[in-house]
Amino acid sequence: MTLHSLFDRSAAIGFCVNPLDRRSDRREDFDFIAAQLENPGRSFFALAGDVPILRKQGEDYGALFGAADIESFDNSRQTIFLGLQADDNPVFARSFDKELLEKLAGRPDIEAIDLRSIALRGLVPADILGELGTAKEVLDWHRRHRFCAFCGQETQATAGGWRRDCGNCGTQHFPRVDPVVIMLAIDGDRCLMGRQTRFPDKMYSALAGFLEPGETIEDAVRREIREEAGIACSHVRYFASQPWPFPSSLMIGCYARAIGNTITFDQKELEHARWFSRAEVVQMLAEAHPEGLAAPKPLAIAHHLLKEFAEKGGEVVP
């Protein structure tokens, strides 16, 4: 864990720790990037499509590969300069065609595992998980943005993999991050959660939705709660944020003070929504709810919103 985990709520949440020095000021310096690619201390994250490839030794996993390993994979599609480690050694991310998975299938020292499973199973330390999440977000953006949205022509990656330029119309394109609000409405000593049909059985979580053009964070929080559960809210308090690499969101965690308490939930968005007492939330976090109802895992910011509510109750809102 890095220093800032001492004073950030955000730093306790999955994908939130990325201690690399991004050196964004040097990304357009071709000689700098080229020299880093020759640095003997360089290492690489590897993804086949959007699936990370891990090194494996017994029960231990590692996510960083040396240059010899990575070059043996061939058929690379895209390389990103992620930044410098504390010892000034550079870290890159490289994507490969999915065919690489077949090629590596027989190797006992290598395993491809999707990022969500890596996170849930705790296969890599928090800082490596954050760096790997960043790698997936940027590489996946390249995969989904090969063409210029302004003129339709093919674009080229540049700036250490942090930009795509259109040679036809000159437009510069940058990786996209979509702000999402995720929140608990609070009614005295109760909080509001809902469940979507795609959730695991008996799991409830905080409501969430994309922030739209023309909205403040506070307005987006109130709109989503009103649209999804029919509850009007007044005060909103920011809690913490989390990068969420599925594919590329910024989760903005908040509490909102409910004005009403009669739920009318949107059946297209939710299978069910209801109020949970603080005592019930404590049981769910301890995996001891009498009806077996479950809360999200610590990987998700919703878990941390619930944990703070379990500790402080209605004081989480002004």
Added chain:
Amino acid sequence: MTLHSLFDRSAAIGFCVNPLDRRSDRREDFDFIAAQLENPGRSFFALAGDVPILRKQGEDYGALFGAADIESFDNSRQTIFLGLQADDNPVFARSFDKELLEKLAGRPDIEAIDLRSIALRGLVPADILGELGTAKEVLDWHRRHRFCAFCGQETQATAGGWRRDCGNCGTQHFPRVDPVVIMLAIDGDRCLMGRQTRFPDKMYSALAGFLEPGETIEDAVRREIREEAGIACSHVRYFASQPWPFPSSLMIGCYARAIGNTITFDQKELEHARWFSRAEVVQMLAEAHPEGLAAPKPLAIAHHLLKEFAEKGGEVVP
């Protein structure tokens, strides 16, 4: 002003008030949108390219047009359903080719004024300004995203103008909102500001920069201050947020507690950066600084960050 201005810091800032009920649940309901387009109470914001067109009567300006006016403009490019007013009358935004400006040039009852000037001159009420900002963001997104970034083919607007679908590869595209952190580093009773060469003479403002994939809000705040001014920071506190329609950002205003105080500013990003005492900030906000140094106008979230610091001093950070 709407109710939430009573309890939101965000609501006091330019472009932050948009009281329309967006009815995002009905955007894909073609019959609903079609019926709203026939509603006798409908009204429209009009933009030629990205320049709003205003109605003018003496010194008074209005931004909403009735159906007869808007249809007389012809050559429309794109229509967006913005939502319903409190009386359930629908509001739309419609863009036109820039040629419309020439056609309207002779009319004394109509004036095209760029959005920034409308805001700075206070030509329309806060709620209309917020709605107009939303209109510009979404219409401008259509203009800059006619083609599918995944396959390069032309896309079609749908869902009341809130989505573009690719008929070739099936990808759905949604309006983009770019999160930007904007912040004051705090060193005891002083705050850090910088100036870019493009700023008006003698103006200083809060540092700012785009949040990147894989970052929390707190990490982005610390990275930008370190990169632009060479100052390390520890605790970060969220203050307020603001939609900023130039072209489509979410400004996330924060304070950060500085660890060091020796500034080394990035000369590519900034012309100058320095510490300002609380007393100096008070003078700048009152437009009474002895050297004539100026702060941003109330339109900008930076003004409100400075105002709170002027009132509370070092207490703005934990």
